[in-house]
Amino acid sequence: MTDTTDEIETDESAEIEEPAPPPGVPITVNGEVFYAAPGRNLIDACEDAGVYVPRFCYHPRMTPVGMCRMCLIEVDTGRGPALTPSCMLTVSDGMVVETETEAVKKAQDGVLELLLINHPLDCPVCDKGGECPLQDQTMSYGPGESRFVEEKRHFEKPIPISDTVYLDRERCILCDRCTRFAAEVAGDPLIHFMGRGNQTEVNTFPDDPFSSYFSGNTVQICPVGALTAKPYRFKARPWDLSEVASTYPNAMGDRITIQSSRNEVLRYLGVDSDAVNWGWLTDRDRFSFEATMSEQRLTAPLMRGDGLGNVDDGGDELVATTWAVALQRLVTALEDADNNAGPESVAVLGGAQLTNEGQYAWARFAKGVIGTDSIDAQMGDGLPADIVASMPRTTISQACAKGGTIVLLSGDPKEELGSLYLRLRHAVVHDGATLIELTPNETGLTKHAAHSVRVRPGEVASVAAALVTGTGGDELAAASAAITGADSVSVICGRTSLADNASLTVDAINTFASLDTVRFLPALRRSNVHGAIDLGLTPGMLPGRTSLDAARAAFTAAWGSVPAKAGRDTAGILADAAAGKIAVLFLLGADPLADFPDPELAKAALDGAGLVISIDPFVNESAAYGADIVMPAAAFGEVDGSHTNLEGRITPLRQKVTPPGTARPDWMIAAELAMRLGKDMGFASVADITNEIAAVSPMHANADAAAIDAASDGVLVSGGPAWTDQGAPTPAPAYDRYSFRLVVDRTMYDGGTQTTMCPSIAELSKPGAVRISSTEASKLGVRDGAIVRISSQRASVEGPVVIDDRVASGIAAVAHNHVGLDIRSLIDMNELVTDVRIETV
Amino acid sequence: MPFEKVVTRRFDNLEAHKIDTYVATGGYASLRKALDTTPEAVHNEVKAASVLGRGGAGFPAGVKWGFCPPGVWPRYLVVNGDESEPGTYKDRQLLERDPHQVIEGCLLACYAVGLTQCFLYIRGEMAHAQERVAAALNEAYEAGYVGKNILGTDFSVDIVLHWGAGAYIVGEETALIESLEGNRGMPRLKPPFFPAAVGLYGQPTIVNNVETLANLPWIVEHGAEAYTAMGAENSKGTRVFAVSGHVNNPGVFEVEFGTTTFRDIIEGSDYAGGVRDGKKLKAFIPGGASAPWFFEEHLDLPLEKTAVDQAGSMLGSGAIVVMDQDTDMVKACHNLVRFFARESCGKCTPCREGTTWLERILSRIIAGHGRPSDLSLLTEVCENISPGIAWPPKQTTICPLGPSAVSPIASSIERFRNEFEDYITLSDRRVIPVGAA
Amino acid sequence: MPRLSESNLRIAHEIISRYPRAKSALIPLLHLSQEQDGYVADDAMKHLAELLDLTPAEVLGTCSFYEMFKREPVGDYRINICHGIACHLLGADDLIHHAEESLGVRQGTVTGDGISIEGVECIAACTEAPCLQVNYRYMNKVDNAGFDALVDGIRDGSVSVPKHGTLALTRQSISEDKAAGNSMVESNDPPAWWPEPAAAEGGN
Ligand SMILES: Cc1cc2nc3c(=O)[nH]c(=O)nc-3n(C[C@H](O)[C@H](O)[C@H](O)COP(=O)(O)O)c2cc1C
Ligand code: SF4
Numbered sequence A: 001m002t003d004t005t006d007e008i009e010t011d012e013s014a015e016i017e018e019p020a021p022p023p024g025v026p027i028t029v030n031g032e033v034f035y036a037a038p039g040r041n042l043i044d045a046c047e048d049a050g051v052y053v054p055r056f057c058y059h060p061r062m063t064p065v066g067m068c069r070m071c072l073i074e075v076d077t078g079r080g081p082a083l084t085p086s087c088m089l090t091v092s093d094g095m096v097v098e099t100e101t102e103a104v105k106k107a108q109d110g111v112l113e114l115l116l117i118n119h120p121l122d123c124p125v126c127d128k129g130g131e132c133p134l135q136d137q138t139m140s141y142g143p144g145e146s147r148f149v150e151e152k153r154h155f156e157k158p159i160p161i162s163d164t165v166y167l168d169r170e171r172c173i174l175c176d177r178c179t180r181f182a183a184e185v186a187g188d189p190l191i192h193f194m195g196r197g198n199q200t201e202v203n204t205f206p207d208d209p210f211s212s213y214f215s216g217n218t219v220q221i222c223p224v225g226a227l228t229a230k231p232y233r234f235k236a237r238p239w240d241l242s243e244v245a246s247t248y249p250n251a252m253g254d255r256i257t258i259q260s261s262r263n264e265v266l267r268y269l270g271v272d273s274d275a276v277n278w279g280w281l282t283d284r285d286r287f288s289f290e291a292t293m294s295e296q297r298l299t300a301p302l303m304r305g306d307g308l309g310n311v312d313d314g315g316d317e318l319v320a321t322t323w324a325v326a327l328q329r330l331v332t333a334l335e336d337a338d339n340n341a342g343p344e345s346v347a348v349l350g351g352a353q354l355t356n357e358g359q360y361a362w363a364r365f366a367k368g369v370i371g372t373d374s375i376d377a378q379m380g381d382g383l384p385a386d387i388v389a390s391m392p393r394t395t396i397s398q399a400c401a402k403g404g405t406i407v408l409l410s411g412d413p414k415e416e417l418g419s420l421y422l423r424l425r426h427a428v429v430h431d432g433a434t435l436i437e438l439t440p441n442e443t444g445l446t447k448h449a450a451h452s453v454r455v456r457p458g459e460v461a462s463v464a465a466a467l468v469t470g471t472g473g474d475e476l477a478a479a480s481a482a483i484t485g486a487d488s489v490s491v492i493c494g495r496t497s498l499a500d501n502a503s504l505t506v507d508a509i510n511t512f513a514s515l516d517t518v519r520f521l522p523a524l525r526r527s528n529v530h531g532a533i534d535l536g537l538t539p540g541m542l543p544g545r546t547s548l549d550a551a552r553a554a555f556t557a558a559w560g561s562v563p564a565k566a567g568r569d570t571a572g573i574l575a576d577a578a579a580g581k582i583a584v585l586f587l588l589g590a591d592p593l594a595d596f597p598d599p600e601l602a603k604a605a606l607d608g609a610g611l612v613i614s615i616d617p618f619v620n621e622s623a624a625y626g627a628d629i630v631m632p633a634a635a636f637g638e639v640d641g642s643h644t645n646l647e648g649r650i651t652p653l654r655q656k657v658t659p660p661g662t663a664r665p666d667w668m669i670a671a672e673l674a675m676r677l678g679k680d681m682g683f684a685s686v687a688d689i690t691n692e693i694a695a696v697s698p699m700h701a702n703a704d705a706a707a708i709d710a711a712s713d714g715v716l717v718s719g720g721p722a723w724t725d726q727g728a729p730t731p732a733p734a735y736d737r738y739s740f741r742l743v744v745d746r747t748m749y750d751g752g753t754q755t756t757m758c759p760s761i762a763e764l765s766k767p768g769a770v771r772i773s774s775t776e777a778s779k780l781g782v783r784d785g786a787i788v789r790i791s792s793q794r795a796s797v798e799g800p801v802v803i804d805d806r807v808a809s810g811i812a813a814v815a816h817n818h819v820g821l822d823i824r825s826l827i828d829m830n831e832l833v834t835d836v837r838i839e840t841v
Numbered sequence B: 001m002p003f004e005k006v007v008t009r010r011f012d013n014l015e016a017h018k019i020d021t022y023v024a025t026g027g028y029a030s031l032r033k034a035l036d037t038t039p040e041a042v043h044n045e046v047k048a049a050s051v052l053g054r055g056g057a058g059f060p061a062g063v064k065w066g067f068c069p070p071g072v073w074p075r076y077l078v079v080n081g082d083e084s085e086p087g088t089y090k091d092r093q094l095l096e097r098d099p100h101q102v103i104e105g106c107l108l109a110c111y112a113v114g115l116t117q118c119f120l121y122i123r124g125e126m127a128h129a130q131e132r133v134a135a136a137l138n139e140a141y142e143a144g145y146v147g148k149n150i151l152g153t154d155f156s157v158d159i160v161l162h163w164g165a166g167a168y169i170v171g172e173e174t175a176l177i178e179s180l181e182g183n184r185g186m187p188r189l190k191p192p193f194f195p196a197a198v199g200l201y202g203q204p205t206i207v208n209n210v211e212t213l214a215n216l217p218w219i220v221e222h223g224a225e226a227y228t229a230m231g232a233e234n235s236k237g238t239r240v241f242a243v244s245g246h247v248n249n250p251g252v253f254e255v256e257f258g259t260t261t262f263r264d265i266i267e268g269s270d271y272a273g274g275v276r277d278g279k280k281l282k283a284f285i286p287g288g289a290s291a292p293w294f295f296e297e298h299l300d301l302p303l304e305k306t307a308v309d310q311a312g313s314m315l316g317s318g319a320i321v322v323m324d325q326d327t328d329m330v331k332a333c334h335n336l337v338r339f340f341a342r343e344s345c346g347k348c349t350p351c352r353e354g355t356t357w358l359e360r361i362l363s364r365i366i367a368g369h370g371r372p373s374d375l376s377l378l379t380e381v382c383e384n385i386s387p388g389i390a391w392p393p394k395q396t397t398i399c400p401l402g403p404s405a406v407s408p409i410a411s412s413i414e415r416f417r418n419e420f421e422d423y424i425t426l427s428d429r430r431v432i433p434v435g436a437a
Numbered sequence C: 001m002p003r004l005s006e007s008n009l010r011i012a013h014e015i016i017s018r019y020p021r022a023k024s025a026l027i028p029l030l031h032l033s034q035e036q037d038g039y040v041a042d043d044a045m046k047h048l049a050e051l052l053d054l055t056p057a058e059v060l061g062t063c064s065f066y067e068m069f070k071r072e073p074v075g076d077y078r079i080n081i082c083h084g085i086a087c088h089l090l091g092a093d094d095l096i097h098h099a100e101e102s103l104g105v106r107q108g109t110v111t112g113d114g115i116s117i118e119g120v121e122c123i124a125a126c127t128e129a130p131c132l133q134v135n136y137r138y139m140n141k142v143d144n145a146g147f148d149a150l151v152d153g154i155r156d157g158s159v160s161v162p163k164h165g166t167l168a169l170t171r172q173s174i175s176e177d178k179a180a181g182n183s184m185v186e187s188n189d190p191p192a193w194w195p196e197p198a199a200a201e202g203g204n
């Protein structure tokens, strides 16, 4: 049987964070003396001492409420033993605790009996059957048979409280976990206790669903089967499931368990990792197993062919073929490229979603085997790799420390990095951290920010300078004091808008880096983009956050050779391809047509490149348009390896099911190609690669396969070149007040594969629109939903308006990759910012 | 013994709710007097008077005031005017008939303890009391007794009239605070939420009953010594009791603590005038629905905290409910249990599920579907709520509401078991023979 | 008109201004919307949520806890007959029975002309049992005949009681120049009249 309760996992993480338990004060639990930290919750302290006190309402990540009364124990604080809920007491010196006396047992039995009088006793058909604390505790503590002869409380059968979650109020034991989560953790109090007394129920306001990005967590923490997730309902019987601990491949590296049955992934559950996600997951990630299990997964290699399915280079269709044929075609092309235009005519785009091992294998394949440095995992929407590699880093927990100071200089974490948002929110709302927000529009954290500064695109560096030097005038004085007066400041840095040039953000980072107290947490969001940067999947760099030139000697020794000169980044590669200079273009899970800020250039590149190979679990838009060969890649859950998160934490990522058809792990494809080119890299297993990384990259020396396996909270790696001053910032471009400055931001649910391939959440993606404030809308005389023309120097597009007062005045915001409004043609990547006009049509 | 009415002294004057009448009869003199001394002096006077809280728990007000942690500001005063305990009817009278006395009491407490804002929480259903208090506050603001720089001093405090919306549990002090914060009136756990330390908005907060505060003007005016000259060893001063039920002359009476007995107040001709229609007393509730019942043999107990506590019950909210010999004790018990079941806030399991279960068993018995096992079942469910069914009650619950439902069951089953058995054996019996007790 | 009217909105803002935290005004504001519409409509709760920066679910969570708030129209006259212990002993059950018979409605339902009855818990008039309230105005020592007379009076207008929803006819008003002002949690200042710490810290 699987055990999915959060309690078990806390235990694990506690071990990691506190290797030597603090000496603490003595407490006596059931006659034995233990030492516990004063102030530690007694129910946890008992558990540390190996004494498990049953509970329903207590959850270690939420404020205790002491409601269910299951955890009643006897505590003697000097006036004789008294029944007290252990979740509401904290350890104090000399406490005497009894958890197994007659009185305790009687009280706990009584609570169970009372909980069961209104709870259905149909465990065999309940989704929670087999992993239900109520069921378990009834077995181990409970009375035999119900003496309740009256009719049970009735409610309408399970009701959908959101698009993904159902609530069965008859099963609910009113423990306040889901409602507390909604209010306290997610900050979306859309479910609430309603009614009173025996008629109390959890519900939403009529027609106002629990539409929270984090709703699935309530299903996980519900101690009974009252909340169920639409994507799992009745699919999984807990006793059929087997599971493995893994890491979700998002930039936070959320710790999860993958559960499957008969080679089918059925569920992801968050693991309470103290260092990372505290057990929480976004719905997008939690339910994304649907994409892995999608019917649309690619099961065999495809090549261009004719309508009859015959492979034919001139064909319009993509037709199934074998690996042998596809690889042979590719090897020939690579050899030709090398012979004709040299290794620089081969380029690789993408790779951010690979495991560390996949990334390393591809970096070595491109740079060591082929000899090209034109390889870039970022699609023009991130930050320069050398900047990320050299910024002084902090960790999530340091950034979120009690009473800390946080500067937000990135996209909205609530939309882009859900579990980071929850950690930041907790720090600010519950742990007294001071948040200073420097964003063009309001974010999910604005409500909690001590200073929320609206920064117009292009002006972030000057605002940063004003804050750092205290020259910002009244408006910024308080924020400036908060930053300069703090002992340590964590800057969460990323791109606030894809319509700005990345150099603007770099300028701001550079300004903050002038303060010794500042450390950074890069908020790049693409899955394992930090692994990609650390492992050299980026031009001009080699594994270990080091430049090509600095590590040339070492890697020549390790790999045989490295490229003579630095290659080009994604924009450069696409430009070269469009100009016919690229003979072989690999798309390593990349979809430039959908993702690159300049789709015209992406299209020209696919047209102009010699042979285009897409290696991906799906046939993406770019592959359908212009790939000559598509190779099916194994997806998350189907590969082993490790992952690097935004703080540099390396955690294991585990295979649970086998890939569909003949799909293969990315690393294997690189290894196979190298072999066929006669330059075997010597990789027989994932561990070989992990260990090679540890051997060749000094910063990874402590992260070999055994070390990663042994540490459940992962191995934190650090290093890289010292920060170098980037020089004077580019002056802010002039702003004319008849224009809107364009902000292209991201939302949780967009048109990306992860959303569109999951039936349960695909619907949640909103149609594209240009968002402006109500003041701007009334100035323009447009109403919500009106169609407008949006024009820049470069192009113009039409789309609907959405009035959104979180958007600052003078700004037009458009979310990236939403169906119905593609704004990218308006952006000139060479400009610093993009100004647009909006007209009614 | 000297005995002077304290809080009901203006009840005969039907104009007392108006500020002119109030001032003309000595009102706000105590405030002036207090402002001439230090807060500490006022606090000490109240402490010396050892005025017991009138909300139910009977905790000395002056001592409670001292529990505010030093140096933590602001501190608030929350006045408990939620009066909803069955049988209790005195705070409403004080609010309707002499609202300025309550206001003056609030001001004295604020001055003495350094409370800078006062919320006067009146039960939602009491429209008239709300009107009277609103009018009185408007007058008092106008006359400079409340608000900024009271009577030209630097004593400033707002008294905000707030009112509830129908929930007995909101009378419990932590639930009152929750309610005042705009939340569901669900009690908080003590510890850590002792209001004096962590109360309204997490700040030190004094919660006092309306009647408790109404005593203060008299005490400041006449001094603690005059106050403690009245009453008994552990219950000083006077106390207001409402006597209701099967009596000839139900009413609200202010009596001297300790010297008056239950017999005096129930049978005395100045008081309730004895059981109606010459019938015999079967039982009486000495201090509100939560209190264990008393019988004939308790009549000569003095109205005094210690004596009543020792006899296994409490004076609670000052509500005496008299039941005559014809009373159907199963129905009376059911009536009280139904009250607690309906009023349970639902926060904690034993009360939410247990009180409802008790009510359903009792109504099943009354409907003629009782089972022989029901009496032990009732007792065992009671045990789950209040282990040991003792007095003072132990509780598995968060607040005393759940255990309150246990008192009437324990009292009635112990004394009138035969009535329950009769219901169970004679399924469609509706009438109880005279003298069944 | 389930959102608050202009004039009620002004009252609402005044009420909100009396509390250090806006949410404290929620119950008074729910009363205000019930006073306006006779019940608390969903749209009214949404409006209150906007005013107090809450979600509608939070507003409903509070609203649904309290007996007095009705979420559907309940008629202009609600007769709450007390069935608390004192009234029970003096015949409340019979009175409720009589009321049901004579009005031809059950507890919780409304007559065609807008009268409803309900048995309620103790209303703090125990010495006047059996008693009742019409729209929260007391009627003491009511027997069957008294009840019938009351209903007749309501019907012919001789018993004048404000319609359901209106509580106190007098509102508190605190003029700005007289107000001491809210004690904000964030300010950690001792009261102006408080002696220096050495003298009387802690109040005793
Ligand atoms: C269930 C319950 C209901 C209560 N109801 C009231 C009430 O209506 N009025 C009141 O003053 N105190 C009530 N109390 C007592 C209060 O919690 C609190 O002790 C009292 O207001 C303190 O004021 P005092 O010290 O002046 O008595 C109640 C307590 C409980 C447990
Ligand atoms: S004992 Fe009853 S009223 Fe008190 S907190 Fe528990 S459920 Fe609420």
Ligand code: FES
Residues within 6 Å of the ligand: A054, A055, A056, A057, A058, A065, A066, A067, A068, A069, A070, A071, A072, A085, A086, A087, A088
């Ligand atoms: S776990 Fe402590 S009361 Fe619920």
